Amino acid sequence: MGRPVDIDPEASGAARFAYELRRHRRRAGLTQEQLGRRIGFSESLIGMVETQRRVPTEDFARRCDKALGLDGMLDRLHQDTWPPLPPVPEHFRDWAAEERRATALRLWDPLLIPGLFQTEAYARTLFDEEPGITGEQIDQRLQGRMRRKNTLTRDDAPMIWSLIDEGVLHRPIGTRMIMREQLEHLLDISRRPRVAIQMVPYGARASAGLLGAFGIAEMRGSAYTVYVETQPRGRTVDERVMIAELLTRYDAIRSEANSTFLSQKMIEEAVRRWT
Structure with a gap:
């Protein structure tokens, strides 16, 4: 010991x-x-x-x-x-707690807008399409996802580095209006001082990242736990070997990403496409 x-x-x-x-x-x-x-x-x-x-x-x-x-x-x-957690699925509770505790979050999303950045309409469309889900479950999960967004507005909000694949900007989730509203919201978030969003273009050599989304939580500069998306549900892991592997993977994906300035331009262009 x-x-x-x-x-x-x-x-x-x-x-x-x-x-x-x-x-x-x-x-x-x-x-x-x-x-x-x-x-x-x-x-x-x-x-x-x-x-x-x-x-x-x-x-x-x-x-x-x-x-x-x-x-x-x-x-x-x-x-x-730790005030009561938002109503999120059981498998997500540990990560929801870490989102509130971490001083920094590193996110990679190859398929969807990150949950912390989603509008209500975009999130509802995703939940609506889940097989077997009830209206009550949709409302509960929607409430949980919207309450998670408080992480962005706290006085002690974490620094968030978010990598998003370019395909997310063009993948239709719901109507054109829903997509336009979502991307306008993403653009607004990208201008916040404690959020850095970088788009990973189609031509990037980031194939390792296509295996799935993941998040890395840090406390005062040290990564201590990760959330990995898997089917049918994700999991929160604090194994040092996995944390190190995902940090390496994150850095490899980020090396192929556009700057925050160029990423905002990409989002602006996508907004015009959906208008």
Whole structure:
């Protein structure tokens, strides 16, 4: 075991949660493994929460409170630090939490406008076309996707580097009006100071990126988790080898992308095409 990581509880709400969890676990004379057995979570997860590499769930906080006899202290800290997540599918909850926690996000999207940048009409069209989905599920998922966009307007919004394949600008999702509105919105977002959108042109040598979309979350310059789109549902992964591989892939795709200025021109031209 390495030397315990020092935690400044005044640095943030997440730091306070990690500090209090570790302090009370040690006071109870429990190792991470022993606490994990009591609450039904892995030792590694407890270690990641205590080093602020994973956002704890409400259930995790409540189980720790019960196991450590804390009378709801961690649950209250959790609610103050991480307000309830938007209503997103279960497989996406971990990544939705990381979107709010990360100081930077790197996104690659070869097929669709990134979820954080989607208009309501564009997103609804996508959900409508999913086999077997009900009207209630559509409304719930639409609400979740629109609430995720708060990430862009927070005072502490992350820096977002977004790579988008040129084909996304020309792939019809819904009516011409929906596409025009979506691309106008994308253009507006591209002008925000904490968002950099780069289009990857048709002629780019970015075939490795065609295997699927992915996102990389960073905390103070260090990548710590990724989200990978797969069928039928994506997954959030914190394996160091996969993170390193996707960082390399992202840099390779980005090396073929247009500048932010030329990318805005491409989006402008696409807006005129859909008008």
